[in-house]
Amino acid sequence: MKATFRIWRQDTPNGQGGFKDYEVDGLNADMSFLEALDHLNEILVLRNEKVVAFEYDCREGICGQCGVYINGRAHGPHENITTCQLHMRSFEDGATIVIEPWRADAFPIIKDLIVDRSAFDRIIEQGGYISAKTGTAPEANAIPIGKEISDRAMDAAACIGCGACVATCKNASAALFTSAKINHLNSLPQGQPEAHKRVLEMTAQMEKEGFGHCTFTGACEVECPEGISIVNIAEMNARYLKAKLFS
Amino acid sequence: MRLDAKIPEGKLEEKWRNYQIKSKLINPANKKKLNVIVVGSGLSGAGAAATLAELGYDVQCFCYQDSARRAHSVAAQGGINAAKNYQHDGDSVWRMFHDTLKGGDFRSREANTYRLAELSAPLIDHFTQQGVPFAREYGGVLVNRSFGGVQVQRTFYARGQTGQQLLLAAYSQLYKMIRAKKVTMLPRTEMLDLVVVDGKAKGIIARDLVSGEIKRYAADAVVLATGGYSRVFRLSTLAIGCNGSAIWKAHKKGALFAAPSFTQIHPTALPQSSEAQSKLTLMSESLRNDGRIWVPTAKGDSRKAEDIPEEERDYYLERRYPSFGNLAPRDIASRAAKERIDAGHGVGRLKNAVYLDFKHSIERLGLETIKDRYGNLFKMYRKITGVDAYKEPMQISPAAHFSMGGLWVDYELMTTIPGLYAIGECNFSDHGANRLGANSLLQASVDGYFILPNTINNYLASEIKQASVSADHPAFAEAEKDVKEHIARILSIEGSKTVDHFHRELGKVMWQECAMSRSKVGLEKAIHQLNEIKEDFWQTVKVTGHDQELNTELEKALRLADFIELGLLMCTDALQREESCGAHFREEYQTEDGEAVRVDDNYAYVSAWEYTDSGFQLHKEKLEFEFVKPTVRSYK
Ligand SMILES: Cc1cc2nc3c(=O)[nH]c(=O)nc-3n(C[C@H](O)[C@H](O)[C@H](O)COP(=O)(O)OP(=O)(O)OC[C@H]3O[C@@H](n4cnc5c(N)ncnc54)[C@H](O)[C@@H]3O)c2cc1C
Numbered sequence: 055m056k057a058t059f060r061i062w063r064q065d066t067p068n069g070q071g072g073f074k075d076y077e078v079d080g081l082n083a084d085m086s087f088l089e090a091l092d093h094l095n096e097i098l099v100l101r102n103e104k105v106v107a108f109e110y111d112c113r114e115g116i117c118g119q120c121g122v123y124i125n126g127r128a129h130g131p132h133e134n135i136t137t138c139q140l141h142m143r144s145f146e147d148g149a150t151i152v153i154e155p156w157r158a159d160a161f162p163i164i165k166d167l168i169v170d171r172s173a174f175d176r177i178i179e180q181g182g183y184i185s186a187k188t189g190t191a192p193e194a195n196a197i198p199i200g201k202e203i204s205d206r207a208m209d210a211a212a213c214i215g216c217g218a219c220v221a222t223c224k225n226a227s228a229a230l231f232t233s234a235k236i237n238h239l240n241s242l243p244q245g246q247p248e249a250h251k252r253v254l255e256m257t258a259q260m261e262k263e264g265f266g267h268c269t270f271t272g273a274c275e276v277e278c279p280e281g282i283s284i285v286n287i288a289e290m291n292a293r294y295l296k297a298k299l300f301s
Numbered sequence: 302m303r304l305d306a307k308i309p310e311g312k313l314e315e316k317w318r319n320y321q322i323k324s325k326l327i328n329p330a331n332k333k334k335l336n337v338i339v340v341g342s343g344l345s346g347a348g349a350a351a352t353l354a355e356l357g358y359d360v361q362c363f364c365y366q367d368s369a370r371r372a373h374s375v376a377a378q379g380g381i382n383a384a385k386n387y388q389h390d391g392d393s394v395w396r397m398f399h400d401t402l403k404g405g406d407f408r409s410r411e412a413n414t415y416r417l418a419e420l421s422a423p424l425i426d427h428f429t430q431q432g433v434p435f436a437r438e439y440g441g442v443l444v445n446r447s448f449g450g451v452q453v454q455r456t457f458y459a460r461g462q463t464g465q466q467l468l469l470a471a472y473s474q475l476y477k478m479i480r481a482k483k484v485t486m487l488p489r490t491e492m493l494d495l496v497v498v499d500g501k502a503k504g505i506i507a508r509d510l511v512s513g514e515i516k517r518y519a520a521d522a523v524v525l526a527t528g529g530y531s532r533v534f535r536l537s538t539l540a541i542g543c544n545g546s547a548i549w550k551a552h553k554k555g556a557l558f559a560a561p562s563f564t565q566i567h568p569t570a571l572p573q574s575s576e577a578q579s580k581l582t583l584m585s586e587s588l589r590n591d592g593r594i595w596v597p598t599a600k601g602d603s604r605k606a607e608d609i610p611e612e613e614r615d616y617y618l619e620r621r622y623p624s625f626g627n628l629a630p631r632d633i634a635s636r637a638a639k640e641r642i643d644a645g646h647g648v649g650r651l652k653n654a655v656y657l658d659f660k661h662s663i664e665r666l667g668l669e670t671i672k673d674r675y676g677n678l679f680k681m682y683r684k685i686t687g688v689d690a691y692k693e694p695m696q697i698s699p700a701a702h703f704s705m706g707g708l709w710v711d712y713e714l715m716t717t718i719p720g721l722y723a724i725g726e727c728n729f730s731d732h733g734a735n736r737l738g739a740n741s742l743l744q745a746s747v748d749g750y751f752i753l754p755n756t757i758n759n760y761l762a763s764e765i766k767q768a769s770v771s772a773d774h775p776a777f778a779e780a781e782k783d784v785k786e787h788i789a790r791i792l793s794i795e796g797s798k799t800v801d802h803f804h805r806e807l808g809k810v811m812w813q814e815c816a817m818s819r820s821k822v823g824l825e826k827a828i829h830q831l832n833e834i835k836e837d838f839w840q841t842v843k844v845t846g847h848d849q850e851l852n853t854e855l856e857k858a859l860r861l862a863d864f865i866e867l868g869l870l871m872c873t874d875a876l877q878r879e880e881s882c883g884a885h886f887r888e889e890y891q892t893e894d895g896e897a898v899r900v901d902d903n904y905a906y907v908s909a910w911e912y913t914d915s916g917f918q919l920h921k922e923k924l925e926f927e928f929v930k931p932t933v934r935s936y937k
Pocket residue numbers: 340341342343344345346363364365366369371372373374375376377378379380381382463464490491492493526527528529538539540543544546547583702703724725726727738739740741742743745
């Protein structure tokens with residue numbers, strides 16, 4: 055199988071970037087998309103060129119480290135998967151595949167396809183936790199939590215922090231990411247004591263990082279590998295209002 | 302060298318308490334003056350860093366990923382064990398201890414294993430408090446399921462994402478302490494060497510993976526929490542960046558390496574489908590609760606699964622191990638699969654897989670129940686293979702998965718270098734020759750949250766009396782120089798082969814000779830081949846780009862250079878152990894029906910290797926079994 059990879063190359067954060075074409079032969083349909091890029095990189099090394107810098111770690115859709123724009127879509131042509139879960143069988147033989155990094159002001163490019171998503175960590179830093187010290191926990195079954203509540207918390211908690219929601223949003227909003235963490239913790243009894251503070255501080259940080267506002271286009275939930283629903287954003291907004299009123 | 306495990310006095314159930322009573326304390330004002338480096342942000346590293354910071358220490362925490370949240374603990378699907386006895390099925394700390402010791406084929410310490418079981422229940426309390434959405438019953442209490450090698454239900458889980466949920470809890474606690482300015486997080490920073498001053502660990506040399514700069518970091522103690530090294534096989538269930546470099550560098554600086562060859566091959570991963578493959582995806586062992594494993598009775602049967610009638614299916618685990626059946630421990634299930642595949646009964650395009658079939662449990666429990674239990678695993682299976690496993694059986698195959706071996710540590714989790722600790726998967730402590738499913742998230746977590754924060758003070762209490770070593774010390778300058786030279790050497794080779802080429806070669810040798818089945822002849826051959834690979838690497842590898850930039854090829858090359866050497870030690874260790882125990886199966890030591898033959902008289906010890914100029918030197922820590930008499934491990 056053959057393909058032409060049209061890849062964004064940018065050597066440094068502030069450098070001038072641009073697309074470059076690479077015709078690659080020797081691919082096969084069972085290869086994952088990232089394995090096809092590995093293959094290209096081996097060819098580049100043997101041609102004495104610098105490899106394409108791209109990110110990954112687990113290669114099974116759970117760590118959230120991979121993620122590029124493929125033919126104009128975050129994580130490629132399918133809904134609800136990560137880039138590492140994409141296979142070459144999804145492309146036609148001989149296709150031209152355009153590959154770019156996530157584009158958002160809050161995610162500056164580091165090199166080629168690699169961006170800096172540390173803004174997400176800083177949002178978590180502002181309350182995406184429960185302030186209880188190791189060693190202070192009561193017996194686990196002491197607080198019963200209904201299955202529906204627990205399942206709902208789990209649905210939100212499933213976010214892998216890949217950033218596809220931001221990349222795909224025309225406003226580059228981080229509302230899906232932020233709401234997922236807030237709703238995970240705020241829907242559980244353990245998260246109640248800090249519930250209001252959490253919403254206010256995490257959303258404040260989100261703005262500070264330069265993410266845009268959510269205008270409910272729903273684009274994010276389509277690309278979210280975990281299928282996290284935009285209902286989360288509405289829920290976060292309701293929690294925000296309540297927090298404003300009561301704190 | 303005498304290896305002192307520092308096991309506390311007393312009855313098993315009193316040892317940990319006795320230890321804590323005698324352990325030296327440090328007052329809060331003094332803790333502030335102490336600085337600890339934690340390399341790794343997985344469950345063990347993040348748990349330790351956050352807890353040490355809560356206690357008052359200043360912590361610097363490192364990881365190679367872009368965020369602490371991506372450590373490979375995130376990938377664990379199945380669950381975490383705890384002796385809560387919520388199911389009222391006769392579980393207890395003692396039973397869990399016994400299962401773990403037996404599961405490890407009596408090649409771990411009783412005291413460590415007991416402590417692991419003892420601290421399991423409070424750990425579930427801890428994670429629940431941190432907001433981990435563990436699976437629950439309608440009535441609101443926590444649910445359990447079974448994992449391989451046990452007959453009770455003690456596994457807690459959060460859908461198919463237990464590791465992710467536990468890690469996110471640890472990561473958020475870490476960020477809580479970052480906000481409190483007690484932890485400095487250094488993501489995208491890879492440890493390349495350990496700095497030892499007057500025989501004590503005092504810091505590390507690390508590379509900023511974005512700028513390429515080599516930097517020095519000093520501390521009063523160093524904790525390694527760098528995870529498993531099964532990427533030495535190349536194809537494994539680990540993340541691509543998982544490496545053995547940090548512990549290997551520590552080993553070369555004097556830390557003994559224990560049982561390096563004890564590697565777990567997981568029975569239920571997706572089979573390899575091409576040469577270009579970079580990783581094998583795990584299908585959680587929990588699937589074996591309701592899935593039945595089989596192959597066609599006839600060799601080379603190429604009919605579709607659905608066309609093979611019941612009486613022509615060989616449910617070989619149920620046949621060979623009637624009392625544990627599909628839940629036989631991993632080493633046994635993997636070997637049994639290999640045996641069937643080698644005998645010509647493999648299924649799938651490359652005939653390298655076996656079936657894992659849910660037909661019967663869907664009939665028995667209904668589709669909804671199966672969906673609720675394993676929905677996202679089935680979804681994942683479909684994403685990767687394009688196959689709907691509710692309709693036809695999954696195809697699975699064994700894959701390298703977990704390193705029981707690692708840096709030798711004593712009861713305090715300290716290595717043989719004072720001030721250097723190893724926690725989580727990178728140490729050798731509790732699992733012996735085979736780890737039970739769902740015991741590893743547990744071990745990583747209790748090491749980080751509960752044990753290390755209670756033992757490190759025993760060392761630091763005496764360090765507080767001395768002035769801290771600064772990064773200007775000549776030992777730092779020397780280590781930094783060595784690292785820079787090592788990098789320059791790799792870049793200057795400018796050969797003709799890629800790093801991946803060498804990794805594939807290494808992986809093939811290791812998988813062939815040092816995985817599920819090992820022999821003297823094979824291991825000797827492997828050692829010879831690895832030496833050749835090593836020589837070839839240092840003459841013909843090619844890495845483009847330079848060192849003062851983000852350079853993923855250089856990162857890979859540095860990790861691989863260490864993997865090749867580690868592979869040599871693994872083969873040396875496997876060759877030395879002339880018995881079969883747990884995951885270590887030496888073909889020369891088996892019964893007529895293919896079961897492992899342990900040789901307690903000669904091998905009831907932990908092998909601990911020292912790195913010397915003249916080669917690897919073996920030391921032995923004799924294992925004393927005071928409370929449980931080692932028996933022949935039978936799951937029949
Ligand atoms: C696919 C899969 C499924 C699993 N499922 C289960 C399960 O269901 N139940 C169970 O109990 N166990 C399971 N395990 C095992 C378990 O997940 C791991 O053993 C455990 O999470 C390891 O945690 P850790 O903290 O030791 O290491 P990790 O989580 O691997 O973390 C290692 C950390 O070290 C850092 N690091 C590594 N090298 C360097 C370096 N040189 N410099 C700087 N930083 C470095 C990394 O960045 C990372 O932060 C599974 C393992 C895998 C691979």
